[in-house]
Amino acid sequence: MFEQVEVASPDPIIGLTEAFKNDSHPEKINLGVGVYKDQSGSTPILECVKEAERTLLSQETTKSYLAIDGSPDYGRYVRELFWGAGHPLAGDPRVSVVQTPGGTGALRVAGNFLHKIFPHKKIWISNPTWANHSNVFQAAGVDTENYPYFDPAKNILDFDATLRQLESIPPGDAVLLHACCHNPTGVDPDRDQWQRIGEVLVERELLPLVDFAYHGFGDGLEEDAAGLRILSDVVPEMLICSSFSKNFGLYRERVGALTIVATNAKGAASALSQVKATVRANYSNPPAHGAAIVNTVLSSKELRSQWEQELAGMRKRINEMRRQFVETMQAKGANRDFSFIQAQRGMFSFSGLTPAQVDQLREKYSIYIVRSGRINVAGITPQNLGRLCDAIVSVLT
Ligand code: LMR
Numbered sequence: 001m002f003e004q005v006e007v008a009s010p011d012p013i014i015g016l017t018e019a020f021k022n023d024s025h026p027e028k029i030n031l032g033v034g035v036y037k038d039q040s041g042s043t044p045i046l047e048c049v050k051e052a053e054r055t056l057l058s059q060e061t062t063k064s065y066l067a068i069d070g071s072p073d074y075g076r077y078v079r080e081l082f083w084g085a086g087h088p089l090a091g092d093p094r095v096s097v098v099q100t101p102g103g104t105g106a107l108r109v110a111g112n113f114l115h116k117i118f119p120h121k122k123i124w125i126s127n128p129t130w131a132n133h134s135n136v137f138q139a140a141g142v143d144t145e146n147y148p149y150f151d152p153a154k155n156i157l158d159f160d161a162t163l164r165q166l167e168s169i170p171p172g173d174a175v176l177l178h179a180c181c182h183n184p185t186g187v188d189p190d191r192d193q194w195q196r197i198g199e200v201l202v203e204r205e206l207l208p209l210v211d212f213a214y215h216g217f218g219d220g221l222e223e224d225a226a227g228l229r230i231l232s233d234v235v236p237e238m239l240i241c242s243s244f245s246k247n248f249g250l251y252r253e254r255v256g257a258l259t260i261v262a263t264n265a266k267g268a269a270s271a272l273s274q275v276k277a278t279v280r281a282n283y284s285n286p287p288a289h290g291a292a293i294v295n296t297v298l299s300s301k302e303l304r305s306q307w308e309q310e311l312a313g314m315r316k317r318i319n320e321m322r323r324q325f326v327e328t329m330q331a332k333g334a335n336r337d338f339s340f341i342q343a344q345r346g347m348f349s350f351s352g353l354t355p356a357q358v359d360q361l362r363e364k365y366s367i368y369i370v371r372s373g374r375i376n377v378a379g380i381t382p383q384n385l386g387r388l389c390d391a392i393v394s395v396l397t
Helices: 014-021 047-059 072-083 102-117 133-139 159-166 191-204 226-234 265-282 289-298 301-331 355-365 385-396
Strands: 095-100 123-127 144-148 174-178 207-212 238-243 256-261 348-350 374-376
Touching: 047 289, 047 301, 072 095, 072 226, 072 238, 072 256, 072 289, 095 102, 095 265, 102 133, 102 207, 102 238, 102 256, 102 265, 123 133, 123 159, 133 144, 144 159, 159 191, 191 226, 207 226, 226 238, 256 265, 289 301, 301 385, 355 385
Parallel strands: 123 144, 123 174, 174 207, 207 238
Antiparallel strands: 095 256, 238 256, 348 374
C-alpha cells in the first residue's frame, strides 16, 4: 500500500535543515529555520537551563504523568510573564493555561478546540505568516483566510489594508496576530495600532488568537508583551499560543502553552474542559522536562536574573548583526538599500530576495534561506557575514 503513496513536498523551513545537513560545502550557511546561533555559529544550552537541569537531576522524584493540562506552577509563570505578577489577569479565574508540546502544539490544540466548538468558523492569518500556520489549522479542520499585512515596496506594515480587511471579517471568526517579532517579516504594529486592532476586534466580535513565540527577542520582556496587554485590556476573550523554544533555547524539549482568556471563570472552565478533552484524544498529557526547567529557572531569583541576562545577550547579538549586515551590504556596493533590516525585530527579516535569487544562493553558494526571502538574522555571525553579503550582492546583480 505504501508504495502507492504520493511523496509529500519537504517542509519549506525544517526541510531546509535536512538539505543543509547533506551539503558538504565547508562554508555553507543556514539562515533557514528560526534557531538562535551564537557568535561561533552554535546553538548553546543557556547556562540557567544547565543549572536548572542539574537541580532537576538531583531533586526530581518521579516520572509519573503530568495532568492533562500540565503543571499548575508552569501555568502561573506563563501568566506572570504575559501580564506581570501583580496584574489581575495573572491570577484571575477567567484565565486558564494548558501546557503544550511547544508553540506548534498550542496552535494545534487551539485549532482542534476551535473546530470542535465552532465547526464553521474560519481563522484569518496575516499575509505573509509563518509557513506552518495554514498547515496546522487546516489539519485541525479549520479553514484559513488571509488578511493583508506587509507592504513589500516600503518594507513596513500596511496598516490601512490590515484594518480594512479586519473590518470586513464576519463576526465570530478568529484572527491570528503575532504578539511581537512578526514571523516572517520582523514588522510589528506600534502601540496605537494595537489599540486600533483591539477596537476593531471588539466592534466586529472577532476572537483574537495571539501567537507569542518570540517573547524577549524584540525589545525586552516588558516591551514585547505590550501588544498582548493592550488587546487583553479591551477584548472580552482571547487565545494565546506561546513557546519557550526560543527565549529559553528549549527547542527540542517542546515546551509551550495555550492560554484561554474568557469573560468569566465559568467560560474559562468550560473552554478548559473541552481543550483537555482534545489534548487527551491527541497526546494525552504534555512532556514534563522542558516545563520543569522553566519552573526551576523562574522560581529562583538568581536563575531568573541569569535568564534575563542571557536572553538580553541573544537579543543584542541579533540586533548587532542587523546593524553589521546593513553596513556590510552598503560597503560591498549592494544595488539596494537594506536599512529596513535594522528597524525590524526578532529573529527574522523579509529580505525582498526572490525565490529565484534564493535558489541561486543555495545552488551556487550553499546559503540556505526560506524561499519567501525570509532570513534568520540569528544565523548570521561575524565569520559568515562577509561571504553572505558577497553572495547576496552577486545574486542581486
Ligand atoms: C521558524 O519559523 O523557523 C521556527 O518557528 C521553527 C519552525 O518550526 O518552523
